[in-house]
Amino acid sequence: MKKIALLILAIAMLPLASASPIHEWERNVTYRNITLHAPAVAEGSNGYVGVVMDINVTMMNGSGNVFVVTSPLTQLDMQGSARLAVDVAGMVTGRDVGEYDFLFQVESDAPVVGGPSAGGIMTMGAICLLMNLEPRDDMIMTGMINPDGSIGPVGGILPKGEAAAEAGMHYFLIPKGQSIEYQTVAERSGPFVFYHKVPVNVTQELYDNYGLIVKEVEDINEALAYFTNYSFKEETSTMPVITADYYQDIMKPLAEHVVQEANESYERAHFSFERTYIPTGYPWNNPRGRVSNSLSTAKDALDDAELALDNAFYYYSISKAFQSKINSLFVIHACQYYNGTDIETIYHNVSAAVSDAMQAAAETPINGLVSLQCVGAAQQRACDAERHLNTSARDPLDRLYDLSYAMERSGTVYWWLNLSTHFNESYEINETGISGLAEKYYDYAQSIVSYADILSEETGYSRQFVTNAYESLNDAQSNKETLSAASLFDSLEAIANANLAIEMIGASGDMLQDKMNRSDQMASYAIQRARNTSIEPILAVSYYEFGKSFELQDVVSTLTYYKYAYMIANMLYLSRGYQPKELQKTEAVLSEGDGNAHTF
Structure with a gap:
């Protein structure tokens, strides 16, 4: 009872929590607003039916928030679709969407079936607001938005198209490769009913029945051309990526050095294996067979590394040499173990190497964007080495393999730290x-x-x-x-x-x-x-x-x-700031079902 009384007294002495005061302020807000339409499917009494949603998008100066309001309520992925739509719009336009807030208001006459199929049209709305473009009002689109700007596949193309036509739309954009849709058809044969799928040409079906022109689009930039007659210039590189002289001059010597190390490690492993008795065990647990396989794997990886080096694939060569070194060191460690060296001794040596590598990666200064990459890569590899060092495998050979990996991975830390000294530093960063x-x-x-x-x-x-x-x-x-x-x-x-x-x-x-x-x-x-x-x-x-x-x-x-x-x-x-991209005038052509073409 005394303890309870003391507890009550202690609680009574705590300060009471109070709500934060109301803050009021003024700021200038600039709004842009647009309403687009998106087809969806809803569950009706006789199965799924197409419906058309209104998507109202408002953009205002802000701090990168994305809000979604749906009526009636829809499934959770609408928020994710909206967030991704804004991010892709920023990527496509070169604008910093962190300077704006976006509000998506989605309205439908019926609860729609979940799915990210409105992502493409949401992205279209965000792009139009960022670039102050007026889209067509007789066009509708379905398709999820992918992070790279491509339009992803969705379901229910035919009922969506029917709903779009009934809503007065003339054009329907769908994801690439979805002009053919399969419908399940039931056939009765005596007392039995058989179900099979038949292909339906959505493009022809919707044009013949409704006069709706259907066009496949691969990405949001292609869709933008149809909606607005504007698009962004396609971004392609004509410059070689991996043949720059200074890249070869720096990476080639490193690759040659690592391949040479892998050769020497393999020779030591082969020498040790030939002179060490390792038991064969059982068919399901054959230590000698496993070590022998690792020796073969080391040789195969070494051959790949040498071939890649000859063909100027330097990073691939280094990576294959690294794999060879892991397997060779595992063979060496296994031979040491079967010759009487306990695992704790091997662990102690590896632990010291991993600790030194982690310290070097953590303490190496970062002065700019080149050293940021090299030190960041070194730190990742030090963490990887530490994870393998601290695994708790019970099988001795599994434990030895993890230790071999940790030892060789710790060595790659220094490769990356040394690389940064060979490149000119650019742009300071603290x-x-x-x-x-x-x-x-x-x-x-x-x-x-x-x-x-x-x-x-x-x-x-x-x-x-x-x-x-x-x-x-x-x-x-x-x-x-x-x-x-x-x-x-x-x-x-x-x-x-x-x-x-x-x-x-x-x-x-x-x-x-x-x-x-x-x-x-x-x-x-x-x-x-x-x-x-x-x-x-x-x-x-x-x-x-x-x-x-x-x-x-x-x-x-x-x-x-x-x-x-x-x-x-x-x-x-x-990291150097956003560079807005420029629009170019585009003449987009849609083909009707009868083969005629319209430019708009």
Whole structure:
């Protein structure tokens, strides 16, 4: 009872919380407003039916907020679509959307089925407001917006088109490749009912029945031309990315040095393996077989590294040599273990190396945008080494492999730290500036990763990209306070994976090749644009080259590294401020169902 009385007395002595006072102020606000229409599907008594939503967009000077009001209420991804729409509008126009607030008011006669299909038209509205453009009022569009500006696939094209025609629209823009839609048809044969899908030419169907002209569009810039007769000049780079003399002069000697180290490490591993007894164990647990396989893997990676070096793929050569060194060191560590060296002794040696590498990465000063990349990459690799050092694998060989990886990864820290000394530094940046960039991109990464997660859950696509994005996001959060450069690049990788998670929804076949080509152009242009402002995007170039090496083998890996390259080069360019892009007059042509063409 006495304890309770003391507790009550203590609570009574606490100061009472009070609401903050009301603040009032005045500021000048400039508004722009536009209303566009978007087709959607709603659940009717006899299945899904098309409806037309009104999307009213208001832009005002502000601080980068995006608000969404829906009537009736819709599903959660509308907020994510609006946020992404504004971000893409900023990318396409070259305007800093952080200087504005956007309000999207979405109204429909019926609750629409969830899905991001209004993302494209939301982006169109934001672009028109940023550029003060008047869009056509007899055109409607469906399609999700991808982070790279492309228009992603959606469902319900036919009922959406029917609703658009009934609302008086003359033109209907749909995502590329969706002119054919499949409908389920039931056929009865005696007492049995069979269901099968039949293709429907949406373009012909809507034109024949309603006179609605349907046009596929690949990206938001193409759609802008149809809506406004204006578009932005296509951004392409004609300059080589990985053949600049100074890049070869610096990266080639490093690649030669690392390949030589890998050769020497392999020879030591082969020598040790031939002279060490390693038990064969059992078919399901064969230590000698596993170590032998690692020796073969080391040799294969070494051969790839030498071939890449001969063909001037220097970063790829270094990466393959690194993989060879990991496997060779694992063989050496395994031989030491079976010759009587305990794992704790090996751990002690690796731990000291990792600790030294982490200290070097944390203490190396960052003076500009070149050293920001090199030190940031070094910090990321030091963290990677530390993670593998501290794994808790029970199997001795698993533990030895993690230790081998940690040791070799700690060595790559010094490669990156030394690289920055070979390039001319550009644009000073201090710790406050780095922390600000890290915070900015971390906040955006949180938003886009959450949105990608929602879309992935809804569609069943892209879970691996989402998983990768969350891993990078967690790393960014862990490093924010102590290793802000690493945190910045962790966030960029999280954004890149989230972008890919969104862009890969429904992608297959030729679409993958198109996406790879688009990502290639975006990355190479971003790299060239950074160079034009005297910033050498060495990390972006390295990732671009690594992605290029996978083009004929692994489209997904190529896309991933192209996206990394784009994100890094674009961040470097934007760190110097936004450069508004100029519009150009465009004559967009739509073909009717009967083959006639109209220019408008």
